[in-house]
Amino acid sequence: GIQVEQSPPDLILQEGANSTLRCNFSDSVNNLQWFHQNPWGQLINLFYIPSGTKQNGRLSATTVATERYSLLYISSSQTTDSGVYFCAVGNWEYGNKLVFGAGTILRVKS
Amino acid sequence: GAGVSQSPSNKVTEKGKDVELRCDPISGHTALYWYRQSLGQGLEFLIYFQGNSAPDKSGLPSDRFSAERTGGSVSTLTIQRTQQEDSAVYLCASSLNSGPYNEQFFGPGTRLTVL
Numbered sequence: 001g002i003q004v005e006q007s008p009p010d011l012i013l014q015e016g017a018n019s020t021l022r023c024n025f026s027d028s029v030n031n032l033q034w035f036h037q038n039p040w041g042q043l044i045n046l047f048y049i050p051s052g053t054k055q056n057g058r059l060s061a062t063t064v065a066t067e068r069y070s071l072l073y074i075s076s077s078q079t080t081d082s083g084v085y086f087c088a089v090g091n092w093e094y095g096n097k098l099v100f101g102a103g104t105i106l107r108v109k110s
Numbered sequence: 111g112a113g114v115s116q117s118p119s120n121k122v123t124e125k126g127k128d129v130e131l132r133c134d135p136i137s138g139h140t141a142l143y144w145y146r147q148s149l150g151q152g153l154e155f156l157i158y159f160q161g162n163s164a165p166d167k168s169g170l171p172s173d174r175f176s177a178e179r180t181g182g183s184v185s186t187l188t189i190q191r192t193q194q195e196d197s198a199v200y201l202c203a204s205s206l207n208s209g210p211y212n213e214q215f216f217g218p219g220t221r222l223t224v225l
Contacts (some may be wrong), residue, residue, distance in 0.1 A: 033213060040146075041199060041219055048213040086153065096208045097143065097164050100153035 002027045006087055006101035013077050021072040021104045023087030032063050032102050033092035033098065034072050036083050043086070046072070077108045112136065114217035116202050122223045123192055131187045131220045135204030143187050143205075143214060144177060148198035156200075159185065160208045190223045 003026040013019055023032075034046040047054050047061040049070065054061055059075075063070040074081055084105050088098040122208040123129050135142045136140055144156040154171040159179040160219040174193075179185040184191075205212040 030210065031212070034218075041221075043201070043216040045213065045215060064137055078195065088153075092208060092210050092212065095158055095160065096141070096212060096214070097155045097166070097169070098145070098153075098203075098214060099155070100145075102152050 002029070002091075002099050003103040004035055004087060004089055004099050006085075006104050007077050008104060009068060009102065010105045011107070012107065015077060015108055015110050017108075018073070018075045019106070021078060021085055021087075021106075023072070023089075023101055024072040025067075025068050025070075025087075025099075026087045027091075028093055029065065029068075029089040031092060031096055031098070032070055033088050034070070035088065036081075036087045037086060038083050040066070045083075046056060048110050053070070071074045072101075074106075077106075082106055082108045112123050114185055114202055114215055115216040116200075116220050118165065118220060119218065120221045120223075122225065125194060126191055128188065128190045128193055131189075131200050131222070133185045133187070133202030133217060135183065135185070135202070136215060139204035139215075140182065141205045141208040141212065141214075142179060143203040144185070144187050145201045145203065147185050147201060147219070148197040151198075153201070156187070158208065189222075192222075194224050196220055197224045 035043045084103040088100045090096040143158040174190045202217045203214040
């Protein structure tokens with residue numbers, strides 16, 4: 001089955017710093033989502049981005065489907081950005097079952 | 111509007127007992143998915159329903175796990191004869207359908223602890 005790798009596994013930032021999280025996947029996909037898991041375990045939708053670039057406030061994401069990777073950019077990080085970031089991919093031809101990466105644990109220090 | 115809801119939020123049970131976990135998808139969403147998150151395995155797919163089609167059970171780890179979706183809405187995941195390795199957070203998600211351009215939205219999860 002498809003493999004999803006996220007890097008880095010852990011990241012510690014000073015408040016105000018920028019960061020880039022990466023997601024590599026091993027096969028063609030037509031669904032890709034980025035999530036933030038908050039301290040209570042809730043998965044918060046950040047982006048639905050099977051291709052192209054999107055921006056939402058301090059966050060933006062780019063997916064290059066032909067090269068099988070996606071990037072999540074966090075600018076001017078805040079302590080509330082702390083948590084685990086997951087990339088998940090799927091293929092709607094197979095029911096869109098999401099395959100998750102192992103996540104990036106982000107800690108933003110004040 | 112209301113998001114995906116799950117109940118109970120926490121469940122503690124003894125090894126060997128049966129448990130039922132409930133999921134209420136977003137109104138109008140025809141696709142419903144169950145996943146689980148455990149320390150050793152990360153987030154993994156269990157089963158999905160699309161409308162009235164037969165469910166895709168390819169992710170269920172054993173025949174002790176089953177799920178139903180009644181009336182195309184509420185779903186129940188049942189684990190029979192629970193084992194300690196079943197301890198995990200069980201997450202439900204829904205989307206408008208399982209075709210293109212469909213984003214999945216997750217519920218808050220049920221944390222299952224098997225003693």
